[in-house]
Amino acid sequence: MNRRTGIRFGGILLVAVIVLLGLNWTFPLPPAPQYSPMVLAADGTVLHAYLNATQKWRMKTELAEITPALQQAIIHKEDRYFRYHFGVNPVAILQAAGRNLFGRGRTTGASTITMQVARLLEPKERTVANKLKEMLRAMQLEAHYSKAEILQLYLNLVPYGGNIEGVKSAALLYFQQPPDYLSLAQTVTLAIIPNQPRLLVLGKNNALILAERNRWLRQFRQRRLFPDQDIADALAEPLDVRRHAAPALAPHLARRLVAQFPGQAIIRSTLRRGPQAQAEDLTKNYVRRLHELGISQAAVLVLNNRTRAVEAYVGSADFADATRAGQVDGVRAVRSPGSTLKPFLYALALDRGLVTPKMKLPDVPSNFSGFRPENFDKNFSGEVTVERALTYSLNIPAVRVLSEIGVVTFTDKLRDAGFQRVAHDAPRLGLSTILGGCGTTLEELTALYAALADKGRYCAVRLTAPLPSTSPPGPLSKKEGEPNDRRRQKSSGSPLFFGEGGRGVRLTAGDARLVSPAAAFLITDILAQHTRPDLPLGYQGSARLPKIAWKTGTSYGRRDAWSIGYNQDYTVGVWVGNFSGEGSPALTGTDIATPLLFDLFNALAYNSPNNWATPPASLDFRLVCAESGLVPGEHCPNQLIDYYLPGISSARRCEHQREALVSADGAISYCRACVPEAGFRRQLFLNPAPEVLAFRESQGLPATRLPAHNVVCRLVRGTDETGAALAITSPLANAEYLLNRAEKQQLLLSCAAGSEVRQVFWYVNDQFLRAASATERVFIRPPTGNVKISCADDHGRNVDIQLQVAEL
Template sequence: MNRRTISRVLAAVGLVLLLLLGLNLAFPLPPAPHYSPIVLAADGTVLHAYLNPTQKWRMKTELREITPVLRKAILEKEDRWFRWHLGVNPVALVHAAGRNLFGTGRTTGASTITMQVARLLEPKERTFGNKLLEMLRATQLELHYSKEEILQLYLNLVPYGGNVEGVKSAALLYFQQTPDYLSLAQTVTLAIIPNRPRGLVLGKNNAAVLHERNRWLRRFGAAGLFPPQDVEYALLEPLDVQRHAAPALAPHLSRRLVRQFPRQAIIRSGLERNKQSKAEELTRNYVRRLQELGITQAAVLVVNNRTRQVEAYVGSADFRDFASRGQNDGVLAVRSPGSTLKPFLYALAMDRGLVTPKQMLPDVPTNFQGYRPENFDKHCNGEVTLERALAYSLNIPAVRVLNQLGVPAFTDKLRQAGFENVTRNRTRLGLSSILGGCGASLEELTSLYVTLANGGQYAQLQYRLPSLLPASAQGKEGPDNSSKNSTPLAVGREPTNMVPLISEASAFLITDILAQLTRPDLPINAASSMRLPKIAWKTGTSYGRRDAWSIGYNKQYTIGVWVGNFSGQGSPALSGAEVATPLLFDLFNAVAYNSPNNWFVPPATLDFRLVCAESGLVPGENCPNQVIDYFLPNISHGQRCQHQREVLVSADGSFTYCRACAPAAGYRRELYPNLLPEVSAYKEAQGIPYRRLPPHNPQCQLVRGGQERAPSITSPTANTEYVLNRHEKQQLLLTCTTDNEVRQVFWYVNDKFLRAATATERVFIQPPPGPLKISCADDHGRNTDVLVTVTELD
């Protein structure tokens, strides 16, 4: 062949290729089919499925689900030469033309699998012209897709009657299994129906389907497609099937995922199917028992601590309960967190060196610049250790520690932990944030406790497993387009970008406290009625008993529970201890019953030291009672204990001396409690006996003590406007706290003497309108002023 001939051949080939390319551009392939979005569990089983936009069940069959048995049966029945032709089988066309022309045999169209795919993608009337177009499309499909992809398209589009399309949809809706888990008999059943989807309807024409199935099984056996023994067993398998509802586990998370990834046909979640099913069942049955108490909803989150993978997600007790707003997602709902943030606060305070577990904290009525918190039971204890304050969830000590730490330091850490409501409102948050004054979701709170379980290292909760598709194929399924109304969900893998929120040492100390069983929030009869799980947990109850929380963790899992009403209505029975914790224990017993029995160990950054049992501080000169306490070396404060102070007392014990007025002889040295003024005032007011200082030497003319021990005016609050009704003759309350040696105070209004009173006496006045200066002086000459404004209403 000479050069000219070769050139002409190449030119002709090039012309043909250009022609084909032009035709391909002029007549592009039809768009990919719209699949039914499905959400998978971690093991690959289908958790939840949705109708596609055309209201059909068309679930995408993955290549790995096309078993050799299914492939053999389909190819033997539909297209034996599928592997060798280019979309059109010319031999089959000639045979079909002969049969149709001469009327011998069954009339057929000789459609290949590829031609059927072309017809299913673009349904048209069965005419000779459309048949030609179908063949051209088949050739075009062969040029664009591999044989495996064409077979996959076919199995995703074949009809099974009604609105069921695709082998995966049929397998799930009739056999409740994915195609790769079907038996030989079930696989052959699904292989034969697409040719007669109206006549062979599973659940309606089971006898006809059985007859046709067995006919094809014998035929496949005679062709040597499957071992004879397998065929014999398949022939004996009964066919008693009916249509089932589509899988509908984890409806709330499934909806989140589908909204966030609207263009993905298959979304792989990290949920564990058994845990999810058990969590839904326990939550539904538990709330059913609470309904007579006016409690209708609950939400649950189960997290694997090591991977941060969410393994169970229950957004409500019953998604289909419209009366109780079951479609609301309680995992995302922003509610008052009650006391659930206290462990995190104390951990931060430990990291700042402000407190240690056995340090004493005042638990007395206190005015924090106008904010007067109360304990849940309205009772105060005088002084308590930090570990007792946390175990008993006392409010006043928590507010005191937050006041010492600073609200911005606390809220900045919550912002780092992903608290969206805190991030939006952190400049407006105050001391009440530690008692539920900031909004939080179950998702955020549970993530915070996962942080405690992981030694203070924070990472986002993860909801999806890594995609099994290559990066190029992932783009075809759809980009990561987040819905405006959904929180972005992390892709599941062991987190690497940890954020240290608290130290490992303080996380352990908090865990050690929260694991104690001697505490008031242990449910009544819990110890006798069930096996207590080895967990650390904290409860919370919001103001008005609208929300009950209980969040617990061990080495393997963290479980968060919220119980309440989506309407926001409270219930007298709603409390974290009595309502949320029993469900928490049930969940731990159900989903973590086989967890290894190991527990957290103290990190190397912790150490022990002796502290005074009376104060929890490093022992001073007068600390005979000492206990062991944890501390953070080089971080925890080394303040010396001064819970007692030496006082010079007259020989008869009737009064005390200061250093300036002490006589040369005739006195003795004694130790007296060195209480904070607010603690001594509380004990005085409650009649709690304590060793009180005798009055000071009345003959001493010196002003002693300095302003640091001056009276503290607790009412009225400085720089506050008071609106009083003139006709009701409303009065203003004057109270103060003083050093425990003070016996008498003197009140002044606008620098005019009002009256003398005992240190703990409540004084009432009817003040004039306008600016008001309130002054209080004690019997040691120390003075405090506050300025307020009084407005009168007619």
């Protein structure tokens, strides 16, 4: 070939390429098929599937699911030269033309698999013109995609009768298995149906399908396509099949993820099929037993503590129960948390050195600037240790600790833990937050407890895992101009790696240290006590219960019952109630939510090794006074061992007893300025906080007060050297009171004074009102307008407050 001929040939080739590129640009590939959204479990099995936008079951088959047996069966049945032609088989076309022209043999269209894909993508009437278009489109597909991707697209589009399309849809709906789990007989069955989907209907014409299947199996044996023994086993396999419902586990999470990732055909979740199915069954059966108590719903969340992967997600007892709002997602519903935030509060107090487990806190009627909390049982204990206050979920000690820490500090930490409603409402929240006076979700609470299980480290929960990076995107999904090999190298999701179910892989992204490992351990140690008031009496499964730490909660009005527990492996959150917000007298975390929590843990970790947390090196032991939990003072004979955080925990010494100088008959007390040379003795007196002393006296409990001070002492009306407190507890300073004149409403005067105080003196607008005992409740009819209330004690201390009074 001379130079001129070469140039002409090159020019013609260039023009041809330009023309082809122009045609390709003018007639682009058809849009990608609309697949049925699928949510997978962590192991890749289908949890939930939806109809696509055209109301068809078209579940996307991945390349990895196309087994060699399926490839061979389809190719040898439909297009034996599929791997060799360029989309059109010229030999087959000539043979078909001859048969059709001369009427010899079966009339055929010589369609290749690629041509069938073109027709399935753009269905048209079968005419010669449309056949030519199919051929051109087939060649275009071959230019853009590999043979494997074209075969994948074919298997995603082939009809199986009714609204079922694609081999994966047929495999799941008829055999309840993905394509790569099918037997040879089942695989060949799915290979023969697409040619006659209206005649060969699984579940209706099984006998006809069986005969056709066996005919093809014998042909495959003649072609030596599969081993003889495999063919024999397939021929002997019966065909007893019917259509089943589509996979429908985890409906609430599936709907959530499909809405979160619109247009995505396959979403891989972190759920594990076994725990998810168990959790759904346990929840549904348990709520069925609560119907007579006026309780209709429950929600459950199971977290893997090491990865924060959600392994079970139950939004309601029955998604299909419209009469009880079953489609509401209880995992994300904002509810009152009751007492479930108390462990986190005490953990923060431990880290700030405010408390230790054995330290005692007042549990008496208290007024926090107008907020008067009550315990759940309406009773008071006087003083309780921190561990008992948490174990018995007492309200007043918790409010007292929150008032010391500060609401803003507490809510800021909850914001760090992902509490969205708390973050939104933070400016309006007060001390009632710790008793459930805020909004939160089961997802937020469970993640918070998982942080306690993981040494105080918070990570957001994970609902999805990346799809395997070895599986490239399907056909008709690549970006224009991006080569196939480049797409295969792309990462398919987050750089974090997840194993099956996210197990055994520790996350490092987005960590937040909420509390120290020491505080987390101490709270866990308290919540794991064997003797618990919230262990349901007679609960039969408790003997097999793996060791867990757990906390219950009940919201105001008994509208929400919570029980959240954890061990080293899992954190399980349970909410029980009614989505309508209606309460029930029986609804408590202890009696209603905890049994379901135990059921779930027994199912998850029946024979678990029960590995447990060990004290971190930052913790140590010390002796404390048994009466106060503080460092022993001069008069602390009874001592016990308590945990503490060196350098952080308070080192305040105990003064639960106070030595005083009294007369021989014990009638009067002396200070150092007035003690006589003889005729006195030393005596120890209990020295509780004023409010505790007042409570003990009101309950008739032993509460010995210091005798009245020597009346002739020159300091009796001077400065008190003890520095003991005197406080007006009612009315409230700077408050506004509206009194009903017709009902003759009065104002209560009360104070909190030290044990040495016997008498107090009340003044209104600097006018003497009356004397009263330190614990006496005085009622008055105050004047209207600005009012000054003053109280003085018999040791010369004085306190004043201002308030506003109006009348109706």
